[in-house]
Amino acid sequence: MEIFLQQIINGLVQGSVYALVALGYTMVYGILGLINFAHGEVVMTGAMLALSALTALIGWGVSPLLALPVSLMLAMAGCMALGYGIERIAYRPLRHAPRLAPLITAIGVSIVLQNLAMMIWGREYHAFPQLIINRPHLIFGAIINDIQIIIVVMAIGLMAGLMVVVHRTRLGRAMRAVAENQHAAQLMGVDVNRVISITFMIGSALAAVAGLMVSANYGLAHYYMGFLLGLKAFTAAVLGGIGNLRGAMLGGLLLGLIESLGAGYIGDITGGFMGSQYQDVFAFLVLIAVLVFRPSGLLGERLAERA
Amino acid sequence: MNKRSAPSPLKGEGWGGGEKPVDRPLLEIHGLQVAYSGIHAVKGVDFHVAPGELVALIGSNGAGKTTTLKTLAGLLSPASGQVIFDGKNLAKAAAHQRVAMGMALVPEGRGVFARLSVAENLLMGAYCRSNQTEISDDLARMYDLFPRLVERRDQLAGTLSGGEQQMLAMARALMSRPRLLMLDEPSMGLAPLMVKKIFATIQDVAAQGMSILLVEQNARLALQVAARGYVMEGGAITLSGESSDLLGSDAVQRAYLGG
Numbered sequence: 001m002e003i004f005l006q007q008i009i010n011g012l013v014q015g016s017v018y019a020l021v022a023l024g025y026t027m028v029y030g031i032l033g034l035i036n037f038a039h040g041e042v043v044m045t046g047a048m049l050a051l052s053a054l055t056a057l058i059g060w061g062v063s064p065l066l067a068l069p070v071s072l073m074l075a076m077a078g079c080m081a082l083g084y085g086i087e088r089i090a091y092r093p094l095r096h097a098p099r100l101a102p103l104i105t106a107i108g109v110s111i112v113l114q115n116l117a118m119m120i121w122g123r124e125y126h127a128f129p130q131l132i133i134n135r136p137h138l139i140f141g142a143i144i145n146d147i148q149i150i151i152v153v154m155a156i157g158l159m160a161g162l163m164v165v166v167h168r169t170r171l172g173r174a175m176r177a178v179a180e181n182q183h184a185a186q187l188m189g190v191d192v193n194r195v196i197s198i199t200f201m202i203g204s205a206l207a208a209v210a211g212l213m214v215s216a217n218y219g220l221a222h223y224y225m226g227f228l229l230g231l232k233a234f235t236a237a238v239l240g241g242i243g244n245l246r247g248a249m250l251g252g253l254l255l256g257l258i259e260s261l262g263a264g265y266i267g268d269i270t271g272g273f274m275g276s277q278y279q280d281v282f283a284f285l286v287l288i289a290v291l292v293f294r295p296s297g298l299l300g301e302r303l304a305e306r307a
Numbered sequence: 308m309n310k311r312s313a314p315s316p317l318k319g320e321g322w323g324g325g326e327k328p329v330d331r332p333l334l335e336i337h338g339l340q341v342a343y344s345g346i347h348a349v350k351g352v353d354f355h356v357a358p359g360e361l362v363a364l365i366g367s368n369g370a371g372k373t374t375t376l377k378t379l380a381g382l383l384s385p386a387s388g389q390v391i392f393d394g395k396n397l398a399k400a401a402a403h404q405r406v407a408m409g410m411a412l413v414p415e416g417r418g419v420f421a422r423l424s425v426a427e428n429l430l431m432g433a434y435c436r437s438n439q440t441e442i443s444d445d446l447a448r449m450y451d452l453f454p455r456l457v458e459r460r461d462q463l464a465g466t467l468s469g470g471e472q473q474m475l476a477m478a479r480a481l482m483s484r485p486r487l488l489m490l491d492e493p494s495m496g497l498a499p500l501m502v503k504k505i506f507a508t509i510q511d512v513a514a515q516g517m518s519i520l521l522v523e524q525n526a527r528l529a530l531q532v533a534a535r536g537y538v539m540e541g542g543a544i545t546l547s548g549e550s551s552d553l554l555g556s557d558a559v560q561r562a563y564l565g566g
Contacts, residue, residue, distance in 0.1 A: 170430075173423065173430060173431055173434075174431070174434065176420070176422065176427075177420050177431050180422055181418055181420060183382055183418065184414065184419075184420065185431075186382065186401075186402040186403050187380060187402065187406065187411070187418065188403075188431045188432060188434045188479070189404075189406030189407055189435035189483065190403055190431075190434055
């Protein structure tokens with residue numbers, strides 16, 4: 001029972017991160033019909049920027065409690081600029097090109113960003129500084145620590161905030177209108193390019209937060225960390241129904257839980273033949289299963305008309 | 308055709324919010340040519356709409372009417388020619404800027420946002436406006452003008468019938484407080500009763516002083532409500548004049564009125 005609860009906690013923490021990243025994929029897909037494969041690299045950039053800022057601020061003697069939010073803000077600002085730039089340079093010129101073109105460009109952007117990060121931050125793993133005393137808490141025999149609590153609470157807050165923006169504000173209405181019919185949105189006076197830019201920036205800001213969360217949780221950051229994380233978050237978006245915001249959140253949480261429970265019990269199930277190193281397999285089993293049995297995802301219904 | 312300029316009985320007292328009538332047309336099109344994906348759809352068109360006037364642009368399918376409207380709204384760029392709205396050349400105005408200038412297009416096929424509620428669609432119409440009090444006043448006015456929309460205000464627009472969607476699309480366009488309302492085939496795909504309702508509303512709106520450019524395949528219907536009309540064929544305007552004259556003209560009778 002303790003193991004089960006522990007895996008649930010781990011799954012929720014990891015799932016919160018997936019959900020935040022999946023939202024970035026799904027928002028861009030919803031509005032442009034484009035899978036922004038560079039999004040995982042934005043997460044990585046966020047983690048690296050936050051880490052650099054943290055290290056610098058701590059080095060200048062700034063207190064950790066101030067340094068953390070400031071680094072997060074800087075990482076978010078940096079990623080918003082990056083997201084804006086990616087769309088402006090790599091995708092906007094291809095807005096009316098065949099769908100394959102921006103997809104290939106996305107992969108190209110991803111490779112460029114990885115290599116840039118490698119040049120800037122090197123190939124080595126960067127340790128996340130121990131800033132706050134990460135106290136463990138015991139719940140029914142399972143452990144959840146401060147950082148994990150912060151991750152889940154922040155993720156829930158950000159997702160709730162995003163839902164409010166999308167469903168209750170003028171900007172959100174414009175985003176949904178552009179997602180549905182760009183021409184009609186223009187006829188309402190919506191500057192479509194501006195709305196698309198803002199969408200990329202919001203997704204990138206969430207990615208920056210997710211990047212900081214991952215590196216704080218694992219205590220590590222690396223120029224290559226965005227690749228696998230991005231693929232898994234994309235899987236989460238597909239699982240929930242790509243283009244659907246609630247789907248991305250649900251898919252993220254579910255994927256986190258599936259992975260965590262899978263890794264926790266695969267040893268028992270296979271009699272010790274396979275261990276938790278097979279954790280990553282589960283995400284892609286889920287991706288394959290969804291694509292085969294329910295390509296529109298759990299909450300999606302639009303894939304058929306879009307693809 | 309001749310150029311009699313008797314005031315239309317359709318017009319009310321106000322000329323678009325009580326302004327004095329001016330000599331300058333609200334909308335002037337000079338030598339407009341439009342080509343897209345290799346098709347030369349509009350081949351040098353001139354026409355105008357005076358303030359408070361309801362003008363019909365009629366013609367068969369493929370005559371270039373929709374292309375003309377899309378170009379006026381800024382969705383297509385002209386190959387040559389000028390669009391002048393309220394004295395300003397629109398060559399450099401993007402589609403979304405034209406809405407703020409006072410042009411509203413109800414597109415062919417209505418273009419309502421199916422996954423937004425009726426109320427949200429109407430608010431999208433007011434996207435360029437910031438005065439919340441005026442916006443809620445206008446919302447109330449739209450619900451007055453189209454009582455059907457009240458019952459459905461929280462429903463997704465995609466669940467409305469074709470006629471209700473046309474009402475919504477018109478109401479949404481009016482929410483921008485346009486000075487020129489452009490309607491593209493408002494009768495398309497609607498049952499005769501609904502067409503009647505829509506056209507009665509168009510007349511109402513016109514009677515309140517709105518300048519309207521009405522594009523229709525249904526020539527008789529359009530000319531019955533419009534003061535003047537232009538007949539478009541093969542990308543060019545072939546006839547123009549008072550609606551009554553056009554309705555009586557042999558050419559229009561033969562080509563569009565089935566007699």
